[in-house]
Amino acid sequence: MTGGCATLRDRGAQAATRARPATGRAAHRQVEGRSLFLLLMALLLVGAMAIGLCVGASGISTADVLLALVRDTGRTHDIVWMLRLPRILMAALVGFGLGLAGSVFQVVLRNPLASPFTLGVGSAAGFGAVTVIIFFSPGHHLIGVAVGAFVFSLLSAAVMIAVARMKQASSETMILTGIALMFLFSALTSLFQYMGTMQQVHEIVFWFFGSLSRAGWREVGLAAAMILSPFPPLLRAAWDFNILIHGDESAASLGVHPKRLRMWAVAAASLITAGAICFTGVIGFVGLVAPHITRMIIGSDHRFLMPGSGLMGGLILVVADTVARTAWSPQVIPIGIVSSFIGVPFFAFLLLKRTREYW
Amino acid sequence: MLEARGIIFAYKGHKVLDAVHADVERGEVVSVVGPNGAGKSTLIKCIAAIHKPQEGAVRIDGKDPLVLSRREVAKQLAYLPQSLLCRFPVSVFETVLSGRRPYFSWRPSRKDVEKVEQIIEALALSPLATRDMDQLSGGQRQKVLLARVLVQDTSYLLLDEPNAGLDLRHQLEILETVAALAREKETGVLMALHDLNLAARFSHRILMIHRGRIIAEGTPFEVITGERIREVYGVEAQVTRSNGHLNVHVLRCAGEDPQTPAHGL
Numbered sequence: 001m002t003g004g005c006a007t008l009r010d011r012g013a014q015a016a017t018r019a020r021p022a023t024g025r026a027a028h029r030q031v032e033g034r035s036l037f038l039l040l041m042a043l044l045l046v047g048a049m050a051i052g053l054c055v056g057a058s059g060i061s062t063a064d065v066l067l068a069l070v071r072d073t074g075r076t077h078d079i080v081w082m083l084r085l086p087r088i089l090m091a092a093l094v095g096f097g098l099g100l101a102g103s104v105f106q107v108v109l110r111n112p113l114a115s116p117f118t119l120g121v122g123s124a125a126g127f128g129a130v131t132v133i134i135f136f137s138p139g140h141h142l143i144g145v146a147v148g149a150f151v152f153s154l155l156s157a158a159v160m161i162a163v164a165r166m167k168q169a170s171s172e173t174m175i176l177t178g179i180a181l182m183f184l185f186s187a188l189t190s191l192f193q194y195m196g197t198m199q200q201v202h203e204i205v206f207w208f209f210g211s212l213s214r215a216g217w218r219e220v221g222l223a224a225a226m227i228l229s230p231f232p233p234l235l236r237a238a239w240d241f242n243i244l245i246h247g248d249e250s251a252a253s254l255g256v257h258p259k260r261l262r263m264w265a266v267a268a269a270s271l272i273t274a275g276a277i278c279f280t281g282v283i284g285f286v287g288l289v290a291p292h293i294t295r296m297i298i299g300s301d302h303r304f305l306m307p308g309s310g311l312m313g314g315l316i317l318v319v320a321d322t323v324a325r326t327a328w329s330p331q332v333i334p335i336g337i338v339s340s341f342i343g344v345p346f347f348a349f350l351l352l353k354r355t356r357e358y359w
Numbered sequence: 360m361l362e363a364r365g366i367i368f369a370y371k372g373h374k375v376l377d378a379v380h381a382d383v384e385r386g387e388v389v390s391v392v393g394p395n396g397a398g399k400s401t402l403i404k405c406i407a408a409i410h411k412p413q414e415g416a417v418r419i420d421g422k423d424p425l426v427l428s429r430r431e432v433a434k435q436l437a438y439l440p441q442s443l444l445c446r447f448p449v450s451v452f453e454t455v456l457s458g459r460r461p462y463f464s465w466r467p468s469r470k471d472v473e474k475v476e477q478i479i480e481a482l483a484l485s486p487l488a489t490r491d492m493d494q495l496s497g498g499q500r501q502k503v504l505l506a507r508v509l510v511q512d513t514s515y516l517l518l519d520e521p522n523a524g525l526d527l528r529h530q531l532e533i534l535e536t537v538a539a540l541a542r543e544k545e546t547g548v549l550m551a552l553h554d555l556n557l558a559a560r561f562s563h564r565i566l567m568i569h570r571g572r573i574i575a576e577g578t579p580f581e582v583i584t585g586e587r588i589r590e591v592y593g594v595e596a597q598v599t600r601s602n603g604h605l606n607v608h609v610l611r612c613a614g615e616d617p618q619t620p621a622h623g624l
Contacts, residue, residue, distance in 0.1 A: 245449055246457075254457065254511070256460075
């Protein structure tokens with residue numbers, strides 16, 4: 001055996017003698033840049049929420065809004081505390097949840113097309129909501145509709161996981177399963193729409209537009225629990241996701257259990273999806289686009305990508321909601337429509353000028 | 360010592376490996392050669408604990424990898440797959456850093472980052488460090504992946520055709536790096552290779568595998584003979600020796616393709 005090139009040790013030693021090699025500095029700057037991006041997004045989100053709180057159909061002045069936040073000022077107080085604040089929090093939460101769930105679905109299925117809606121989880125939730133609207137018609141309750149949505153989204157996730165187990169959990173299998181589920185639940189929903197009364201059809205259509213108008217504090221609380229509780233364990237697994245990008249075998253050789261990780265991550269992301277849409281209806285686009293926008297800006301390190309996608313989703317929805325409430329005031333345009341109007345051009349712009357350099 | 364004893368692995372009722380033995384000492388380079396579908400990759404995956412063999416056992420310095428946690432195994436044994444996916448943009452630095460994953464949980468330590476920097480420098484990858492993996496050529500990408508298994512800092516290294524599809528220069532670079540690693544860090548290397556000349560040149564020992572069985576084992580000169588090449592590959596070849604190097608000169612196909620099962624496996 002003859003192998004004659006400069007030895008590893010020589011070259012490694014040369015590298016070590018330099019105080020801080022260029023590669024390390026560049027990488028360090030990347031990490032700093034991404035932390036900065038997260039901070040910036042958080043500030044933007046808070047700012048957008050503040051603006052959203054101050055504008056609306058009733059034309060209350062900013063000063064009055066601020067006053068109403070801290071003191072009971074009658075009608076203004078009610079509008080701010082009972083209508084605007086829960087609505088805006090809900091928009092932020094739902095956007096955060098959909099963005100986060102989208103980023104998780106995309107990485108565990110290693111598929112850029114994955115999102116809560118392309119996987120059938122959203123359609124299943126829609127079907128659950130519609131079922132409750134049809135069968136518990138006159139007396140149906142908000143929470144009832146939400147529970148229906150939640151149960152079915154988990155059901156679809158369970159079916160997906162079961163199929164994945166049988167078929168060894170390849171990402172193609174899971175996407176195909178998701179698409180099949182989506183068609184199944186859409187067909188069932190259409191059937192119900194076809195059979196329903198005028199009033200029911202109206203409700204169903206409204207739900208499918210996506211709306212934040214039903215958000216009260218109880219809903220916000222429940223949504224927050226469902227969306228935020230899976231976040232810490234997902235974030236803890238960020239490095240495992242980073243490794244999963246390169247394939248199951250390479251992940252396994254680096255100490256990750258790819259199948260186990262995929263199972264629980266899909267379940268967690270389904271819970272988040274259910275929490276995000278059961279009170280608001282179908283707001284589909286954010287879950288697909290927020291992770292992509294974020295990835296184009298800061299890359300695929302999931303320590304930053306997951307919270308970043310969540311913040312991006314929240315920002316899109318809060319801005320969309322503010323536009324929805326003010327553009328045609330006092331008419332409120334369904335948020336599902338507005339978020340697509342805002343998200344699509346932004347997404348197209350990034351897609352076309354993609355020359356992503358790292359920060 | 361890394362050893363595999365009596366490995367039997369069947370895929371959908373088809374026996375891919377039939378009682379295969381393999382072992383590597385630290386500091387030794389062993390190549391597994393054989394035609395496509397002979398079971399080279401499967402053997403490497405069984406040893407890497409990615410496939411679980413139906414029978415047989417693997418021992419890493421006497422320990423059973425199926426008993427250890429995956430992370431413990433990842434500190435002993437690194438594996439370079441034949442190909443890696445990259446659907447999402449990941450930088451070279453991040454990719455190499457992920458090789459340190461068995462050693463940290465959230466934030467890579469100073470030492471982790473330094474190791475990555477050293478290896479990147481040593482493999483002359485510095486100019487590419489912040490580029491995305493999908494912007495690299497095949498040869499550059501393979502070097503990055505090699506860097507990733509190198510930072511894993513293991514006693515043993517499993518490589519599945521590390522130079523497949525690379526140009527001459529990159530093939531040599533990869534194998535010279537591997538050889539240097541075995542020499543200097545006493546890493547035990549087991550790799551699947553197609554090129555018999557390179558296998559002979561860079562290996563202490565060679566395992567020739569055919570239809571899931573080891574049919575010859577020993578030094579390159581012992582294993583690689585014209586007769587065996589004809590038997591295993593169905594190819595007429597001339598094996599010569601000059602300046603201590605073994606040279607395989609391939610002439611023509613001979614007879615039937617030995618891979619077509621004669622009477623159904």
